[in-house]
Amino acid sequence: MKILLSITLFFTITAITVAQEVINLAGEWEFKLDPKNQGIEEKWFETASFKDIIRLPGCLQEQGYGNIPNIETEWWGGETMEEWFGERPWLGVYTEASNFKSQEFLVPDRHYLGAAWYATEINIPKGWQQKQVALFLERCHWETKLWVDGKYIGQNRSLGTPHSYSLKEIQPGKHRIVLRVDNSKLVNLGNKPHSVSEQTAGTWNGIVGKLELQTKPAITLDNVQLYPNTESSSVSVKAIITGPDVNEKKWTLDVEVTGVGSNSHQPESLKLKSNSIIQNDDTISFEFPMGNGVQFWDEFTPNLYEMKLSLKQKGQNQQTLYESTQRFGMRNFESSGKHFAINGKKTFIRGNVDCAVFPETGYAPMDVASWKKVFKTYKEFGLNMARFHSWCPPEAAFIAADEMGIYLAPEVGEWVWIGQQDQYDFFSEEAEKILDTYGNHPSFIQMGLGNEANAKKEFSKPIIESWKEKDSRHLYTLKANSKGNPENIEFEVVRGAGKPFERIRYQDGWPPVPENSLFHTEEPNTMVNWDLGVSKTDYPLIQHETAQICAYPDVMNEISKYTGYLNPTYLEIAADQLRERGMLEQLPDFVEASGKWQVELTREEFEAAYRTKDLAGFHWLCLADFTGQNTAPVGFTDAFYNVKPYVNPKKVRNWNAPTVLLASMPKRVYTSLNEFKANILISHFGKQDIDLTVSAELRDETGKLVKSWKLPQQKITQGNAQKLGEITAPLMKIEQPTKLILELKSEDGKLKNEWDLWVFPKTKSKKMPKSITVAKKWDANVAQKLKNGETVLLLPKQEDLKGQLPICFTNYYWTSFGENEGQSSAAGVLIDSEHLIFKDFPTENHVNWQWWDLLTYAHPMILDSYDSKNPWPKSFKPMLQPIDSWKINRKLALLTEVKVGKGKLMICSIDIETALDERPVTNQFRNNLLEYLSSNNFNPKTELTKKTIKEVFSY
Numbered sequence: 001m002k003i004l005l006s007i008t009l010f011f012t013i014t015a016i017t018v019a020q021e022v023i024n025l026a027g028e029w030e031f032k033l034d035p036k037n038q039g040i041e042e043k044w045f046e047t048a049s050f051k052d053i054i055r056l057p058g059c060l061q062e063q064g065y066g067n068i069p070n071i072e073t074e075w076w077g078g079e080t081m082e083e084w085f086g087e088r089p090w091l092g093v094y095t096e097a098s099n100f101k102s103q104e105f106l107v108p109d110r111h112y113l114g115a116a117w118y119a120t121e122i123n124i125p126k127g128w129q130q131k132q133v134a135l136f137l138e139r140c141h142w143e144t145k146l147w148v149d150g151k152y153i154g155q156n157r158s159l160g161t162p163h164s165y166s167l168k169e170i171q172p173g174k175h176r177i178v179l180r181v182d183n184s185k186l187v188n189l190g191n192k193p194h195s196v197s198e199q200t201a202g203t204w205n206g207i208v209g210k211l212e213l214q215t216k217p218a219i220t221l222d223n224v225q226l227y228p229n230t231e232s233s234s235v236s237v238k239a240i241i242t243g244p245d246v247n248e249k250k251w252t253l254d255v256e257v258t259g260v261g262s263n264s265h266q267p268e269s270l271k272l273k274s275n276s277i278i279q280n281d282d283t284i285s286f287e288f289p290m291g292n293g294v295q296f297w298d299e300f301t302p303n304l305y306e307m308k309l310s311l312k313q314k315g316q317n318q319q320t321l322y323e324s325t326q327r328f329g330m331r332n333f334e335s336s337g338k339h340f341a342i343n344g345k346k347t348f349i350r351g352n353v354d355c356a357v358f359p360e361t362g363y364a365p366m367d368v369a370s371w372k373k374v375f376k377t378y379k380e381f382g383l384n385m386a387r388f389h390s391w392c393p394p395e396a397a398f399i400a401a402d403e404m405g406i407y408l409a410p411e412v413g414e415w416v417w418i419g420q421q422d423q424y425d426f427f428s429e430e431a432e433k434i435l436d437t438y439g440n441h442p443s444f445i446q447m448g449l450g451n452e453a454n455a456k457k458e459f460s461k462p463i464i465e466s467w468k469e470k471d472s473r474h475l476y477t478l479k480a481n482s483k484g485n486p487e488n489i490e491f492e493v494v495r496g497a498g499k500p501f502e503r504i505r506y507q508d509g510w511p512p513v514p515e516n517s518l519f520h521t522e523e524p525n526t527m528v529n530w531d532l533g534v535s536k537t538d539y540p541l542i543q544h545e546t547a548q549i550c551a552y553p554d555v556m557n558e559i560s561k562y563t564g565y566l567n568p569t570y571l572e573i574a575a576d577q578l579r580e581r582g583m584l585e586q587l588p589d590f591v592e593a594s595g596k597w598q599v600e601l602t603r604e605e606f607e608a609a610y611r612t613k614d615l616a617g618f619h620w621l622c623l624a625d626f627t628g629q630n631t632a633p634v635g636f637t638d639a640f641y642n643v644k645p646y647v648n649p650k651k652v653r654n655w656n657a658p659t660v661l662l663a664s665m666p667k668r669v670y671t672s673l674n675e676f677k678a679n680i681l682i683s684h685f686g687k688q689d690i691d692l693t694v695s696a697e698l699r700d701e702t703g704k705l706v707k708s709w710k711l712p713q714q715k716i717t718q719g720n721a722q723k724l725g726e727i728t729a730p731l732m733k734i735e736q737p738t739k740l741i742l743e744l745k746s747e748d749g750k751l752k753n754e755w756d757l758w759v760f761p762k763t764k765s766k767k768m769p770k771s772i773t774v775a776k777k778w779d780a781n782v783a784q785k786l787k788n789g790e791t792v793l794l795l796p797k798q799e800d801l802k803g804q805l806p807i808c809f810t811n812y813y814w815t816s817f818g819e820n821e822g823q824s825s826a827a828g829v830l831i832d833s834e835h836l837i838f839k840d841f842p843t844e845n846h847v848n849w850q851w852w853d854l855l856t857y858a859h860p861m862i863l864d865s866y867d868s869k870n871p872w873p874k875s876f877k878p879m880l881q882p883i884d885s886w887k888i889n890r891k892l893a894l895l896t897e898v899k900v901g902k903g904k905l906m907i908c909s910i911d912i913e914t915a916l917d918e919r920p921v922t923n924q925f926r927n928n929l930l931e932y933l934s935s936n937n938f939n940p941k942t943e944l945t946k947k948t949i950k951e952v953f954s955y
Contacts, residue, residue: 020322021128022136023213025120028053033065034115034180044117045147045178056118059141059206062361062565066112070097073111076203077191087818090866090888094573101569103887105198105628106359109565115182116205122213126172132216133170135177137163138209138366139394142196145180157186157426159195159413160392161433162210181205187426190416192629193450194356195391199628202362202566209366209394219243219251221284221309221324226440227473230332230343233290235307239324241284251321252312253277255288259295260304260327267291274314290330296343297329297442299384300658300687302405304329304442329402329442335475335490335540338614346718348685349407349542349617350656351385352378354393357627359639360564364394371400377641378406378623380649382656387480387493387619390415390450392434401443408443410434411480414450424459428466435471446491448477454484461486480619481544491540493619498536504615505530505546506605512813512823519601519810520823520856524668524849526604526678526755529611529721540616547605548621550812552594552827552883553633554644555587561640570631570886577889581864582874586830590883593846594828595646598811599636600848603655610660610683613721621814632815633886654753658686661694661744661753662721668849669758671920673706673732673740676757680724680744684716692716693747696727698757701739701842707732734759737924739842739850758842758850760920766927769934776800778953783946786903791933794907798859801909802954805862805892808882809847809855816885825860826882826892835879837895837932841924853921857911861952864891870947880910899943906933907952 031054032044039045054063067073072080081102085095094101101107124133137144139162146153146165156163183196183205194200220242227236237255255270267290277286288307295303304327311321332343339346358364365371371393378386385407386397392410401408412431418424427449438444449455449463460478464486467476478485480493496503506528509516518528534541555574562568578584602620609618625635636647643649654660662681670676680694693713698706711725743754768774773792775782777800782792798804805825813823831838833845847855860882864871871891878893896907912926932938 020217021215023122025122025211025213026057027055029056030119031060031065032117033060033112034117035112037115039115039117039180045152045180046150047119050117050119054118054206056206057208057211057366059204059208059361059363060116061108061110061112061202061204064110065116066108066110068097068109069107069111070100071095074113075111076113076185076197078185091573094569101573103570103573104630105200106202106562106566107569108198108202108362109567111198111203112205113184113203114205115180115184118179118181118207119176121174121176123174124170124172124213128215129172130218132218132220133167134214134216135165135167136210136212136214137179137207138211139363140181140207141183141204141363143182143186144207145182147178149175158430158433160410160430161437167213179207181207187422188416188420189414190390190450190453193390193413193415194628195413197628200626201356201358201364201391204362208363217243217322219311219321221311221322223436224309224324224326224440225436225471226307226326226328228328228330228332228442230294230296230330233292233294233330235288235290235328235330236285237288237307237309238283238285239309240282241278242282250274250314252314253284254310254312255286256308256310257288257290257305258308260306263295263303263305265293265295265303265305294330297331297402297405298342298345298687299347299405299407302329302403302442304402326440327399327402328440331442333407333445333473333475338534338538338540339616340475340491340540345687346685348658348683348720349385349619350383351387351407351409351542351617351619352383352623353389353545353619353621354386355389355622355626355628356391357622357624357639359562359566359568359627362566364397366394366396368396368400371397372404374641375400375404375406377637377643379404380643380653381623381636382653382658383620383623384658385409385445385617387411389480392438395438398438398441398443402441406443407445408441409446409448410438410444411448411450415452416450417453418449418455418459424456424463428463431463431467432470435467435474439471439473444474446475446477448493449479452479452481454479454482457484457486460484461488464488489539491542491616492537493542493544495544497533497541502533502536503530504533504541504612505543506608507548507813507823511817511821513821514807514823517810517813517823519604520807524852526607526663526665526668527611528604528608529613530608530615531612534612534614542616543609543618545621546609546618547602548632548634548814549598549601549605549810550633550815550827551598551644551646552590553625553886554591554638555886556584558638561638561642568627570627574886574889577866581889581891582876583889583891586877589830589845590827591644592646593830594811594883595644596844596846597828597848599647599652601810602636603652606656607660607662610662611664611681611721613719615720630815631886634814659684659690659751661746661751663696663742663744663753663755665755665757668756669760669853669921671760671762673729673734673759676729676732678727678742680711680727682716682722682724683720684722685718689718690716692724692751694724694744694751695747697743698729699741699743701741706740735761737761737840737842756848758921760850760924762920763923763927765916765923766930769930772930772933777955778949783900786900786905789902791904791938792906793929793933794905795911795913796861796907796909796953798909800953800955801859801861802952803862803865804954805860807856807858808860808894809852812885816887819888826884827886828883829855829894830881830883832877832879836937837879837928839928841928850921853919854910854925857914857922858894859909860892860894861896861907861909862890863893863896863952866890868951870945870951872944872948872951873942876942897938897940898949899940900946900949904938904940905949906938
């Protein structure tokens with residue numbers, strides 16, 4: 001089938017520069033899959049037509065081409081999912097082809113790895129004779145080869161930059177273009193890089209963005225690069241001039257710079273003669289003075305300029321031969337000791353790790369508006385930077401970031417050990433293309449090769465040397481979180497540093513386990529910082545992927561948002577499991593209880609970074625949920641950048657912003673308010689110094705003022721952990737367990753922050769009433785006592801519980817691992833805060849810091865699981881219900897009350913016996929529990945059999 005210009009493709013020709021025209025090739029193309037890789041050998045490029053039709057821009061999978069995935073599908077890493085399912089027997093029902101679902105990543109309707117052929121007929125206008133004609137493909141996935149009228153033109157392998165082909169000899173009239181696009185493993189980039197794998201960006205095959213034929217005049221300026229110098233208020237300009245007889249110097253160059261938008265600054269223009277700026281036959285180089293009143297670019301004032309370069313013929317006619325317009329910003333981003341500086345002012349990276357999560361298409365949006373929506377959300381949450389984990393975004397992202405004041409750090413696109421020459425060659429070429437294509441953007445501040453793993457020493461140092469030599473506008477590192485970075489890097493992204501190794505984030509282990517998290521090993525406080533780890537280097541350190549705190553996903557509301565070809569099967573599985581366990585109606589409570597604790601844990605991670613004097617910044621993983629690598633709902637937004645219902649961005653900006661007030665306190669839970677002491681700090685990286693007066697108030701939950709302070713006015717410059725003063729609360733008596741709120745605020749009200757504190761006065765442990773039988777094991781003796789109508793308090797040990805789940809103070813870190821692995825065994829705990837047991841125990845319906853004393857001694861019971869033979873009733877709701885992983889969705893409990901025969905049974909899997917003199921919160925909880933068990937209020941409504949009770953235990 002031939003596609004006619006006038007009927008199907010609606011080609012248009014529009015002038016975009018002097019003597020330059022384009023033909024838009026968007027529309028229907030002929031198409032054919034090549035799964036056996038036989039097209040070149042069989043000369044498909046000579047085929048008259050392909051029978052299938054596809055629309056470009058687009059990808060073949062979203063248009064119904066490829067194979068329907070199943071358990072035997074071979075994915076990017078070269079593996080099927082047979083072993084994956086074998087390790088997860090609870091997912092067996094989803095191995096059937098008719099019901100194939102996975103929790104590994106978003107499952108596409110169709111999957112395809114290999115070559116695909118795209119063809120169309122074009123008509124070159126008569127006016128294009130003797131012009132330079134090129135085929136421009138903005139983003140391809142990922143190797144392309146081009147034939148025109150059966151003649152091979154060339155190939156391109158870039159993942160992060162456009163593919164452009166020169167069609168020098170093409171004549172007016174009809175021609176057939178044939179493109180072969182191959183998305184298979186052409187170079188080893190790793191099993192899970194976000195640039196190519198199903199984990200996030202997807203293994204799409206196709207072409208997106210601009211797809212057009214372009215003309216250029218005989219003489220052109222190519223690869224125009226602008227190097228701003230903020231100290232001299234000038235711009236160094238370099239470009240390649242191409243065309244016939246360019247060295248005869250029959251041209252001049254007019255240079256005009258104007259401010260963009262609200263930037264009204266306009267320097268004087270220049271008129272340059274060819275013999276004064278041409279070098280080395282084809283390179284031009286000159287300095288453009290910006291004059292007085294230069295407006296700098298940064299996150300606060302993203303002032304932009306446009307430089308218009310006009311090549312003109314010498315003589316009276318002054319005919320314009322070619323024009324080029326480049327946007328840029330006057331900015332200098334550099335390292336200054338252990339910090340970064342922009343335009344001479346210290347700055348702090350408040351970064352997000354962008355993992356190429358595009359749940360609608362699998363590929364990045366190619367329009368500026370979509371990226372502005374993303375970066376607007378960044379700003380709402382106080383972020384100023386994006387690190388693109390193992391991929392490079394398209395031009396639209398850089399344009400949006402330029403306009404909004406967001407710093408960008410693209411990566412060349414790998415996540416693998418680099419030890420082969422073909423890898424080195426590809427990454428070197430790709431990096432050079434990225435620097436040439438996006439280097440002028442002021443938002444482009446840093447670049448790395450990829451994530452983790454290492455590289456051969458013979459490769460690593462030369463890579464950094466070549467980047468520095470080529471382009472001085474950015475700072476360079478090799479790998480994020482790698483122990484093999486060369487000494488010539490300019491900064492490092494790490495989770496710790498030095499020998500012996502010193503951490504610079506709360507979780508310091510892989511896979512994450514409770515004993516490697518300071519959240520579990522240290523009593524809650526607000527004094528943690530990473531000064532020791534940061535002291536191990538002389539260059540800037542950025543925290544690697546901090547605050548990987550999961551929340552339970554809003555399953556039902558999120559499923560409906562997926563309207564493309566990528567399916568949230570991990571959410572669909574969760575919905576099935578919740579329904580099976582009778583917990584689907586609890587979903588909104590799970591989301592809120594899990595989410596509110598996620599916010600508090602994330603906040604402490606951030607504030608610890610702000611309390612670290614010489615830390616250069618952090619990378620958060622992530623602002624949005626992560627839909628690959630077995631899924632990790634770590635975001636404050638869903639995968640579509642929609643803010644989650646339990647998150648208030650305005651409150652987040654109280655503790656994540658250029659300027660943050662901090663209270664450094666040795667603990668959050670006190671036995672007497674007389675112990676209270678706090679150092680008041682500030683982290684300030686605003687554009688200007690500030691004069692600051694701060695007040696502090698301590699109130700109870702009703703709003704009643706307990707104590708207030710006012711600190712003296714100070715002048716604050718840029719820096720972390722600057723001390724404003726100290727506050728204490730001597731001779732303050734509180735006799736009941738009480739929640740307090742400490743609030744700091746500036747005199748002008750622009751800065752504000754607050755912390756929850758608790759006072760649990762020391763009380764005597766109540767003696768166990770004679771009416772209560774305490775048991776450690778479920779046995780015949782306990783069963784008999786219940787049969788006799790007695791009250792039993794059962795306190796099982798972890799080793800006797802089915803599953804032997806770990807402690808559950810924090811939420812999952814990064815993701816949940818298997819059935820009983822990871823930093824925690826829960827995504828928070830749903831607390832029945834209205835229950836009588838909490839009458840004198842201040843708590844919300846979610847975990848907060850006062851629960852540390854209890855939950856680091858607690859191991860959940862499994863009431864209902866995929867393998868339960870005698871599960872607890874679907875309607876049963878424990879008073880303390882750990883929220884299980886979205887991957888298994890077992891019904892869990894820490895505290896349950898039931899009837900067994902005539903007796904009443906309370907099962908508590910929290911240790912409420914050990915070291916009570918040192919655990920005032922646990923002691924209070926225990927006293928409450930005993931009082932409740934002794935009262936007439938203890939009258940469980942749910943009656944269970946002995947078989948069902950036994951389901952909880954491993955014996």
